[in-house]
Amino acid sequence: SAVISQKPSRDICQRGTSLTIQCQVDSQVTMMFWYRQQPGQSLTLIATANQGSEATYESGFVIDKFPISRPNLTFSTLTVSNMSPEDSSIYLCSAWDGSSYEQYFGPGTRLTVT
């Protein structure tokens, strides 16, 4: 299994600012994903982080708002840009071990925008 760490674990940010969330996996993984989870809701996929190329975004999410980097097979970042209170959520990084098809999650980043 993969062990995933995220930082920061939580943050309170002001409207209009940006926050970059880091995700580190303890082993090389095939895929990395970024999800958002609103309180009491299920997970919504933001994008797939592709190593060495642009991320693949889901409908409703755009690169200008959520730029993503994945410079190697163990690390990715998600930036939440020009934040508004509607961006308050938990952001989860996950990794997919392609050999077993199991997906592992980081502990999440709890973001509050005031």
Added chain:
Amino acid sequence: RKEVEQDPGPFNVPEGATVAFNCTYSNSASQSFFWYRQDCRKEPKLLMSVYSSGNEDGRFTAQLNRASQYISLLIRDSKLSDSATYLCVVKPHGNQFYFGTGTSLTVIP
């Protein structure tokens, strides 16, 4: 139509009870199926994969019905520690995983 649909519950059951959750999926070409457990304010964690022949892990039994496009999770002899949200996850071909909205379970003493 959503890719994955679950009854959100909540299910409130007494200790020792047996409870079952169902989940339906829309893509008949889906290949892999999972149940995840998510505790309050925690990240989802894999509970078990679901195999075509069905599989059992202690008190937990998962089954797949491809003809009707649903998967199920049965929990026997419920424990207080089973209280959580259970997420159904379906993976069609490719890299996408689809999560259900989750079913909330509370086991009552």
